[in-house]
Amino acid sequence: MRGSSRGVRTAAPPADEERRRLLGGTHHDPHALLGAHPVRGGLLLRTLRPYAKSVTVLAKGLRAALHPEGDGLFAGVLPLRGIPEYALLVEYADTTVTADDPYRFLPALGELDLHLLGEGRHEQLWEALGARIMDHQGVTGTRFTVWAPNARGVRVVGDFNHWDGTAFPMRSLGSSGVWELFVPDVGEGELYKFEITRPDGSRSLRADPMARRTECPPATASIVTASHHRWRDADWMARRGARPVHEAPFSVYEVHLPSWRPGLTYRQLAEQLPAYVKDLGFTHVELMPLAEHPFGGSWGYQVTGFYAPTARLGTPDDFRFLVEALHRAGIGVLMDWVPAHFPRDDWALAEFDGRPLYEHPDPARAAHPDWGTLEFDYGRAEVRNFLVANAVYWCEEFHIDGLRVDAVASMLYLDYSREEGGWTPNAHGGRENLDAVAFLQEMNATVYRRCPGVVTIAEESTAWDGVTRATHHVGPGGFGGLGFGLKWNMGWMHDSLGYAAKEPVHRKYHHHEMTFSMVYAYSENYVLPISHDEVVHGKRSLVSKMPGDWWQRRATHRAYLGYMWSHPGKQLLFMGQEFAQGAEWAERHGPDWWLLDPSYGAEPDHRGVRDLVRDLNRGYAAAPALWERDTDPGGFCWLDGDAREDNVFAFLRFAADGSPLLAVANFSPVVRPGYRLGVPGHLPVWHEVLNTDAARYGGSGVTNPGPLTAQPVPWHGRDASLTPVLPPLATLWLRPG
Missing domain, CATH: 2.60.40.1180 (Golgi alpha-mannosidase II)
Structure with a gap:
């Protein structure tokens, strides 16, 4: 039964420009128009519910119908002092729903988080950005946050609103570039994306860069998730760093999980892979990249979901189960990590908010000459934070024991695979990418500080001095060490395979x-690698x-x-x-x-x-x-x-x-x-x-x-x-x- 509008005064309408921006998804502060606000003589309450026939406010001792204002807006001035807890009873042509109003909540992201985000020093970035299930002001729901500083507006869309974000505009949190909205009653398993209004006024649906779970490719939506895994590898975690890795046995079996036993899930792999690797006596497995990637033929080296294990093999907790099974068999887990580049898919990171954001603003610097991808802007604090926190994330959230960092050489050199005149020297006239050097040093220092026992490994194919030297030790070239624990010995691999391929009569x-x-x-x-790269593409x-x-x-x-x-x-x-x-x-x-x-x-x-x-x-x-x-x-x-x-x-x-x-x-x-x-x-x-x-x-x-x-x-x-x-x-x- 509808509430009565008796005693509910008609609210003063919003200014035409404010109304236009709200309905158009370009309002930076929709909470200023929507929700409950004390006014002279009562409490102004406005909501945006497209296609609704009526909206009734339900509060303790109150049931009051709001007046329609057109375009799905309903408002009224209620005879109340203070802002009570309330819900909205929304009547549509074929159904009636009761829901808490997202616009009655204060921001669910704290000032410390915003400060750290602004400095590019939030080492647990996944706790601040993305979709997080939480209790906020006594209500359970999901806080959605996304960094999109160039956007004119951001709305969250998903199954919970039938992929129509009109009623779910997010607010901009000051100069941080972060947009936020707490949506009550949205929980685990919900699909979502962000609808971003670009500077030119066009709109784009984007997967969450911080999504911790995704749909299985080729589907591209992000999924609200929470971990329920209870780790049982405390003994392994406590002793894994007892001996420095360069003074310990370290024998690695490299695996492409989707094809090791095709068709197996993470949990099925947990029944077979640990036993096989343990029987052969390897101390570690190295997993080719498992962060979500749209094209399986990239083997995981073109990542779109940096915080999500690929859904091809199961859920994030299923992956945790596999890591734990390997640990309980006494086997360390290394994972390929790909911070050198990302693909251009228009639903992912490329020009995320309508302008270069994660990629370098100089098109010549952004375009990777070999792989048709984009290179990260390592000089931007927020981008560097995104990557450093991502390295920490895999180690802390999934108990990964080591990160093999892919394509380090392509990061270190401004002229990598570029012709004469196709690159710009650094401030000192050299070809070193100073921003990438600083990023790698920060990443290594942060991982080693936060994650005892973890090793980082560089796939670096040049003679760069000090790849495995401590970051505070300056070498002959004037750079501090990059801080890796180990480095792939590509020279040994190339020379020894070249020798072995010769007929014995020619070997002398x-x-x-x-x-x-x-x-x-x-x-x-050094690590001596006979990797996947040596046994494909006609080799x-x-x-x-x-x-x-x-x-x-x-x-x-x-x-x-x-x-x-x-x-x-x-x-x-x-x-x-x-x-x-x-x-x-x-x-x-x-x-x-x-x-x-x-x-x-x-x-x-x-x-x-x-x-x-x-x-x-x-x-x-x-x-x-x-x-x-x-x-x-x-x-x-x-x-x-x-x-x-x-x-x-x-x-x-x-x-x-x-x-x-x-x-x-x-x-x-x-x-x-x-x-x-x-x-x-x-x-x-x-x-x-x-x-x-x-x-x-x-x-x-x-x-x-x-x-x-x-x-x-x-x-x-x-x-x-x-x-x-x-x-x-x-x-x-x-x-x-």
Whole structure:
């Protein structure tokens, strides 16, 4: 039953310009016109409800109908003093609804939040911006906030208002550029976007840049969400930083989750991936980017939802469940993070509020020359805040143990992939992007301060000085270190793969390509990566890069892995390479798991390589000489780095207590019996602890089964020597004792 308008005086109408701006979605302060406001003789209450037949105010002891003002506006002056709690009974042609009035609430974003936003120092930005379910002034609803400083107006639209934002204009919170609206009764699972009126008067529907959950692509709406996950990995979190990462075993299995086992969800992956990785002995998984991205073929490297795990595999809590399952299996979780660029989709970040906002205002600086994307404006405090907080977000909200930062080189250099005249030097006349340098330093410093035990890893392909140096240590170039914990060794990857791809008869002419890495091995803290980038786009899989017949390819593949695991630096291997998949990886179908099926009837060569990887990881973890002094030149010594005629590389690795491990790689297809190697004379007996030519790995079975006794024959500058047999195309590990 409608309320009576008796005693409700007609309100003075708003000025024509105010009315036009409100109805047109360009009013900066809709709360000044809507909601309840004390006036002489009572309380003015106005609401905007398009298509309503009537609106009745419900308050304690009051039921009063408002007068229609046209265009969906209803208003009246009620005989009340003070602003009571009230609701609106809205009658439409086919239904009647009762709802709290969004315009009776004070701003739900605090002054401290706005201050930190203005300074670009809000380290938990996701707590301030986006859609957050909350209790506000005793009412449960969702606070919507968005940064859009160039917008003439912003309205929130979604399922809850039938995607018509006319009745839901947001207010501008001063000079912050933030727009805010608390909407009662809107809760978890609601779809929404922001309708932005641009400076030119046109309108655009935009997904929330801070959305913590999204629709599954190709749908693009944001989703109101809240986490209900209760973490059970406290032991892991407490001990993960007990040992510095560069002094710890660190063996990484790189995974593209959507194609590792195609069709599995996060929770289904949690049943299979941890067990598989643990069985193979990897210490970490590295997940290719999981932030929401519209095109699956980008593998996650063109991000539109920086704060939302991709909905292709489940909800954010489902992803938390997977991370926890990996932690409970003793496996660290690294994730690719992509702050270098973003795509141009017109519903996402590009010219978000009608002008360049997240991208650089100079079109030449904004356009990425290689990928058809846009580069972030690292010099703008709010943009830098968006990215720094995003790095913290993944670590704090999802317990991620490390971030591998993609495409760092493209961020660091103003002339990256640009022709002469296509770029502008920095203030000092150089080609360094000073804003990006400052951003990376701030990101690393903030993550390490807030998230104990987390490691950041740079994919950086140049000789930039100090990538893994502390930010407060200034190098020869005048820059402080970038502050990363580790850096991908792209030079080692390129040189070693180039060497291994040569026919053995030609390798002696390229011997230096394998030894050169030790010239700079201690300039940074390195990871040795055989990543997805090396097994796609015509580059062939790892085993298919190797020359010779199938047996020689597999043997060289095994020898290469043995050499990689014994070389200074951590190691990373992309899925499928652990069992010598012959085909290139394709995200449509993932690894060829059938190669491991005994019922397939093929020879067990793929299973043998998988068994080798398992033994490499277990032997690696058990040998501190292979990881404890990775960044200490005293942890490595060539025995023979110039045996080019033999295609042999022999070196010692040393643990912190001085105990050695001898690694020998023979990249020749011939057996070398009695190959003399110098060893310390005080260690008389040595044992073969790994041989990539063992029959169980698919090799020819040329081994050193018994103990090797050192002879008092000086060699390689040592006072004793061993004479093991070197199998063809194989790597040996020997330990004393």
